[in-house]
Amino acid sequence: MSNATASTAPAGRPSGQLRSPIGVRHLVRRLLTGLIAVWGAITIVFFALYSSNNPVLLLVPPDAPPEETARLTRLYGFDQPVPVQYVKFLGNVVTGSFPDSLRYGQDPLTIALQKVPASLLLGAASLVLGVLVGGLIGYVAATARYAWLRRVPLSIATVADAVPTFFVGMVLILVFAVTLRWVPTMGRGAGGVTGMILPTITLAIAFVPAISRVFRTALLEALRADHVRTAIAKGVSRPMVALRHVVANAVGPTLNVVGIQAGVLLGGAVVTESVFGWPGIGQLSINAVQNRDYPLVIVCVLIIAIGFVLINLVVDVLSVLIEPRLRA
Secondary structure (H helix, E strand, O other): OHHHHHHOOOOOOOOOOOOOOOOHHHHHHHHHHHHHHHHHHHHHHHHHHHHHOOHHHHOOOOOOOHHHHHHHHHHHOOOOOHHHHHHHHHHHHHHOOOOOOOOOOOOHHHHHHHHHHHHHHHHHHHHHHHHHHHHHHHHHHHHOOOHHHHHHHHHHHHHHHOOOHHHHHHHHHHHHHHHOOOOOOOOHHHHOOHHHHHHHHHHHHHHHHHHHHHHHHHHHHHHOOHHHHHHHHOOOOHHHHHHHHHHHHHHHHHHHHHHHHHHOHHHHOHHHHHHHOOOOHHHHHHHHHHOOOHHHHHHHHHHHHHHHHHHHHHHHHHHHHHOHHHHO
8 A cells, every 4th residue: 555655656756745836946046037137237227327427417516616526526436446336336235225315315215115105006006907908808809709809909909009108198198187177187196096097097008918918819728728628518607617717727828927017017107107297116217317316226226126026026936826837
């Protein structure tokens, strides 16, 4: 009896040992890849800001004496060689101790973290709306009886993918805020919940095309699977087949796309936040770049990069839990 039990255990794994949903080596590899991505992003920003000009020139008036400019340059360390500045910069990133913002004179990390909740709120609402609309379009495009239902909604979503986000936002403002006066023109502080409507729709439209296309393709592959035909042949009801055998198997591939879209929420909403005056990390990043606020730009990029890595890591784990075949 014991020999029979042992023979059923997979090779290379002791009998009775549970298998984790996702391998530790995979998680470590993804974490290392994420750290490299964060390092690369902030390094590019560091050298781009350094090559632009001395940020201190924006702090002093045009007629300021050279001595004042030199004093501030030494104070912020911009007079040191680039390698020295870069080493100090990496140390600041690791320890989280950054120089004060050149514009606000405060800790840039504190300033940036205060803007993150607004971006998360807008991003979460937009992602939920985009997933619902994109999933509905993909499902209709894959299962509708009529050809026009399978083509028209997906074609509209594809066309929307080619329209710039700022143009969509401006059209929505012109129609619904200026002409019809249904909602306020600006964002969070202008109308409470109603101030979220236009920026949420604008950002969601950017998510719909990719989600709808991937979900449609995954549904078509699931519909051709053997287990779906077997379930139908056994007399399983159509709604049960669609829910348990078709949609459930199409969620895994779609979740990867949703993860990519969610990962760019913090940084991808830059245009939307600027158009609608939404007080998030995206608008703060634009203002920091325009003011050449070196410490604040670095912190904004760091937060966006870390958020992207963490969200994609969570999506990786969820994808494996939903679709066990991805363990390979």
